[in-house]
Amino acid sequence: MIPNGQSVESVLASHGVKPTPQRMVIAEYLLNTLDHPTAEEVLDAVSGKLPVALSRATVYNTLNSLKEAGVVREVLAEPGKVRYDANLSNHHHFIDVKTGQIIDVPAEKVEKLGKLLDKKFKVHGVQVTFFGDLQQDESEQT
Amino acid sequence: MIPNGQSVESVLASHGVKPTPQRMVIAEYLLNTLDHPTAEEVLDAVSGKLPVALSRATVYNTLNSLKEAGVVREVLAEPGKVRYDANLSNHHHFIDVKTGQIIDVPAEKVEKLGKLLDKKFKVHGVQVTFFGDLQQDESEQT
DNA sequence: AAGCGGATTAGATCTAGTCTAAAGATATTA
């Protein structure tokens, strides 16, 4: 999600991405959803928001540019497709591998993980993917 | 990896998978490597180990059967390809998303994760995917 | 040995993503 009242254009600019119309509508969509859409979903969502046709190649080009600039991250939750996550808040993911469900988790919840897991590694950031049952525990809702 | 002196055949049998020759050579390969090979790598590795040709479809069929039976897990470390992990020891993964490197982590190292992360969820098993730098900390080697 | 059901096969097909070559846009310099 986009922080405070920052404009999409300024987000792109601050990451060194030249703000073309195509990049603007794609970034705007990504920065204003809590979902983690695939490239195809991005294409569907932003098609028609420009006076000209939007090419599939442009969507992939833009997603790769945004990824390299650090505006979005790839999330691998299901085989055969890449999902995209706008990366402006500091958070991580739970992924239920049975369903592909992606759950956002604030970074501070996992900050002690490095010491718990293995002293051989420094943890700068972590994404957590469940492979077992991910069951909601009704008795301990926060 | 395969536990103690158990045979590949008995592993398949105990998981309810009928031990055909094709399944035997595929399972034997997976159970005796520490790598996390792709389907293509499995095909390359076991081709020629049978007197007959081994079809690509059979490799995919077998990997899916083994996955459903719980003998292997899928590991998503790089876009566009699925890796397979023989799942007979209780462990998890660190994945460096910059390089795709997969690092095995014994389960007991992450068993407290559920409480740390979020009380809403019971953690039955977890796979940990790094998205930041995964740097080896030389001063704290175990 | 006849019949049945699951396993295997080669190759066609599907799908996500990349590549290509041409056209379009923007900036710079003269």
Next chain:
DNA sequence: TAATATCTTTAGACTAGATCTAATCCGCTT
């Protein structure tokens, strides 16, 4: 304004990983 350079976008061809199809094969049971 014209010339040029560079970067972006485009449609469609292409690639790679994986699935599907329909025929055949294999091991049982009767």
